[in-house]
Amino acid sequence: MALKLYVDRMSQPSRAILLLCKVSGIEFEEVKIQITKSEHKSSEFAEINPMKQVPAIVHGDFKLFESHAILIYLASAFPGVADHWYPADVRKRAKVHSVLDWHHSNLRRGSAGYVLNSTIILAFGQPINPKLAAETEKILSASLAAIESFWLQDDAPFLLGNSQPSIADLALACEVMQIEVVDEKDRERILGPHKRILKWIEDLKNATEPHFDELHSIMLPVREKLKELKVQAATKL
Amino acid sequence: MRLKVYADRMSQPSRAVVLFCKSNGIDIEEVKIDLSKRQHLTPEFREINPMKQVPAIVDGRFKLFESHAIMIYLASVFPGVADHWYPADVFKRAKIHSVLDWHHSNLRHGAHTYVLNSTLGPALGQSLNPNAAAEAEKVLLASLAKIESVWLKGNGRFLLGSSQPSIADLSLVCEIMQLEVVDKKDHDRILGPHKRVLKWIDDTKNATAPHFDEVHSILLKVKEKLKKKHPDEAKNNIQSSRKTSLHSKM
Numbered sequence: 001m002a003l004k005l006y007v008d009r010m011s012q013p014s015r016a017i018l019l020l021c022k023v024s025g026i027e028f029e030e031v032k033i034q035i036t037k038s039e040h041k042s043s044e045f046a047e048i049n050p051m052k053q054v055p056a057i058v059h060g061d062f063k064l065f066e067s068h069a070i071l072i073y074l075a076s077a078f079p080g081v082a083d084h085w086y087p088a089d090v091r092k093r094a095k096v097h098s099v100l101d102w103h104h105s106n107l108r109r110g111s112a113g114y115v116l117n118s119t120i121i122l123a124f125g126q127p128i129n130p131k132l133a134a135e136t137e138k139i140l141s142a143s144l145a146a147i148e149s150f151w152l153q154d155d156a157p158f159l160l161g162n163s164q165p166s167i168a169d170l171a172l173a174c175e176v177m178q179i180e181v182v183d184e185k186d187r188e189r190i191l192g193p194h195k196r197i198l199k200w201i202e203d204l205k206n207a208t209e210p211h212f213d214e215l216h217s218i219m220l221p222v223r224e225k226l227k228e229l230k231v232q233a234a235t236k237l
Numbered sequence: 238m239r240l241k242v243y244a245d246r247m248s249q250p251s252r253a254v255v256l257f258c259k260s261n262g263i264d265i266e267e268v269k270i271d272l273s274k275r276q277h278l279t280p281e282f283r284e285i286n287p288m289k290q291v292p293a294i295v296d297g298r299f300k301l302f303e304s305h306a307i308m309i310y311l312a313s314v315f316p317g318v319a320d321h322w323y324p325a326d327v328f329k330r331a332k333i334h335s336v337l338d339w340h341h342s343n344l345r346h347g348a349h350t351y352v353l354n355s356t357l358g359p360a361l362g363q364s365l366n367p368n369a370a371a372e373a374e375k376v377l378l379a380s381l382a383k384i385e386s387v388w389l390k391g392n393g394r395f396l397l398g399s400s401q402p403s404i405a406d407l408s409l410v411c412e413i414m415q416l417e418v419v420d421k422k423d424h425d426r427i428l429g430p431h432k433r434v435l436k437w438i439d440d441t442k443n444a445t446a447p448h449f450d451e452v453h454s455i456l457l458k459v460k461e462k463l464k465k466k467h468p469d470e471a472k473n474n475i476q477s478s479r480k481t482s483l484h485s486k487m
Contacts, residue, residue, distance in 0.1 A: 050387050051339065062328055069334035076327050090313045091299055097306035102288065104341035150287050 001060035003028040006048055008035050010120075010222065012112065013067030014055040015174040015215050020071055020167060022211040024081045036123050068100045071167040084164035095160045099151055099168045103175070107147070110140030111175050114190075119182045122229040141190065147172070148196045157203040165207050173204045180219035181226055239266045240311075241295040243285055246455040247272060247357075249349070250304030251292040253411040257308050257404060259448040261318045273360045305337045308404040321401035332397045336388055336405045340412070343383065347376030348412050356419045356463065377427065384409070385433045394440040402444045410441045417456045418463060 005021065005028050007014035021028050033039045033054050040052050049056035049065040056065040059077070064070055075086035087093050113136030117129040151172075153161040159168050176197065179187050191198065205212040242258065242265045244251035258265045270276045270291050277289045286293040286302040293302040296314070301307055312323035324330050350373035354366040384396075388409075391398030395406050413434065416424050428435060442449040 051383070062331075064331050064335060066335040066338035068338050069331050072334055073327065073331040076330075090310065093313075094301050094306050094310040097309055098301060098303040101303035101305050101341070104338070105346070109342070146288070 004031055004058045005029070006031045006033050006045070006054055006056040006058075008033050008040075008054045009215065009218050010035065011054050012108075012174045012178050013171065015177070016067055016167070016170040017055050017057070017070050017074065018215055019170050019174065019208060019211055020074055020081070020085065022215075023208045024074075024078065024085070026074060026078050026080065068103075068167075068171060071171065075167060082164075084162065085167050087166070092160075096166050096168050099159055100171060102151075103168075103172055106139065107143040107172055107175050110136050110138075110143045111178055112136075114140045115178045115182060118186065119226050119230070122226055122233060127233060128230075137190065144176075144190070144194050144197055147200075148194055152196055152200055154196070157200065157207075159200075165204055169200075169204050170208075173201050174215075176201060177216050177219065180216070181223045183227070183230075238297055239264055241266045241268055243268045243270050243282070243291055243293040243295075245270050245272045245277075245291050246452060247360075247459065248291050249345075249412045249415050250408065252414070252452050253404075253407040254292045254294070254304050254307050254311075256407055256411065256445055256448055256452045257311060257322070259452065260445045261311075261315065261322070263311060263315050263317070275362075305340075305404070305408065308407070312404060319401075321399065322404055324403070329397075329399075333403050333405050336396055337408060339383075340405075340409055343376065344380040344409055344412050347373050347378075347380050348415055349373075351377050352415050352419060355423065360459075374427065381413075381427070381431050381434055384437075385431060389433050389437055395437065395444075402441055406437075406441050407445075410438050411453075413438060414453055414456060417453070418460045 003021075003026065005014075005017060007018060007030060009015060009018070009032075018030070020026070033045060035054070039045065040054060045056075046052055048058060048063060051065060053065060055067055055070060056063065057070050057073075059073075064073055072086055075081045086096065114133055117136060118133035119128065121128055147159075151159045155161070156163055158165045159172065160166070162169075176191075179191055240258075240263065242251075242254060244255055244267055246252055246255065246269075255265075255267060257263075270282055272291070276282060277291060283289060285295060285300060288302060290302060292304055292307060293300065294307050294310075296310075301310055309323055312318045323333065351370055353361070353363065354370035354373060356365070358365050388396045393399045395402045396409065397403070397405070413428075416428060
């Protein structure tokens with residue numbers, strides 16, 4: 001049964017599912033849906049996902065969207081996926097669910113909101129929104145603090161005190177990586193103090209090499225392009 | 238040892254968990270954490286849930302928070318829970334996960350923010366914010382439209398074309414029920430056009446009777462209390478937010 005992944009590598013949840021597939025050796029066809037070209041708004045893509053968002057998958061006849069649901073489905077449907085990604089143990093699994101749930105309104109909202117309103121919005125031809133950027137930065141910083149004080153433990157490399165990564169690590173780390181596209185000064189200010197988080201991302205990178213780096217190789221060129229757009233926008237004023 | 242459920246029935250996800258337990262005959266000790274009295278901020282409750290939110294459960298020595306994670310856990314460990322609540326079938330289960338995920342940033346975000354900023358804020362130490370309420374109402378309306386066009390598509394009485402309710406129905410319906418505390422005019426404006434949603438709420442109520450009404454009885458009490466406290470303030474706030482929206486259209 002063919003597996004198609006409808007993704008944009010600039011989308012954090014898209015990267016998370018690509019990473020699980022690559023690390024687990026799941027064969028798939030990557031169908032690129034470019035958000036900056038509004039490809040997610042096409043009527044063809046609406047057939048795949050009526051919510052018009054990436055990622056989405058089609059596995060044979062089965063369509064699915066929402067990255068956490070997709071990560072869980074892939075871990076359950078493909079026998080080659082190691083248990084630590086989505087443990088069969090009901091209590092370990094429950095903890096993975098709880099961090100994935102927490103993620104939506106916390107790290108995801110803060111990080112995606114901040115990166116969009118401070119930087120990426122320029123790629124959509126709109127000006128940066130300092131007020132929204134400041135509001136979402138608060139949520140982002142609070143979320144990073146919560147990850148360090150609660151979700152990560154000092155004596156284990158991954159979330160929930162685990163010695164091996166789960167799909168929760170993929171989802172949250174890909175989100176944190178989005179901060180790579182903002183100005184270095186801001187990135188340093190926001191992420192710099194969080195040494196435990198930086199170590200966690202390093203551990204995850206090592207556990208999923210070379211795929212983590214390959215998927216995130218897009219960040220640097222995008223950052224440079226957005227810098228240019230920022231300069232252009234400032235010159236126009 | 239009985240399962241402990243830390244809940245405030247004024248919290249939509251708390252109601253979903255309590256309703257799930259009652260509908261499945263799961264024996265619980267319900268520990269009330271009164272948000273309006275800041276009981277979620279005590280050091281004792283922080284031991285239960287360091288995120289200081291309800292609902293949370295303690296099952297023996299196992300602690301868990303986040304209502305969706307809780308309902309999935311309970312459906313998995315309690316043998317009496319019928320399959321339709323959280324099907325074993327990996328495809329059906331995946332679809333339930335997708336609506337539960339969608340919920341956070343859509344219906345939950347819209348409804349919760351709208352009710353807080355139009356009505357309930359002061360009970361939780363927050364002032365009303367008509368602008369924020371107007372913004373949230375847009376998200377809420379868009380979410381109700383998506384529920385009708387996507388999640389309730391098909392011939393089933395419940396979400397995802399199902400003939401029986403799942404934990405997703407409980408989660409989303411309990412969220413919409415929070416609108417019962419807002420001004421009747423606003424309630425009817427927002428929900429009135431959504432006949433399919435209203436029917437689905439009714440079907441969910443019937444499928445979980447008599448617990449649904451019992452779990453939601455607190456909303457009626459709060460509604461009466463609010464009417465007595467701020468009969469005009471709430472109305473003025475909503476009216477001035479309407480004026481603001483009209484201006485921005487020009």
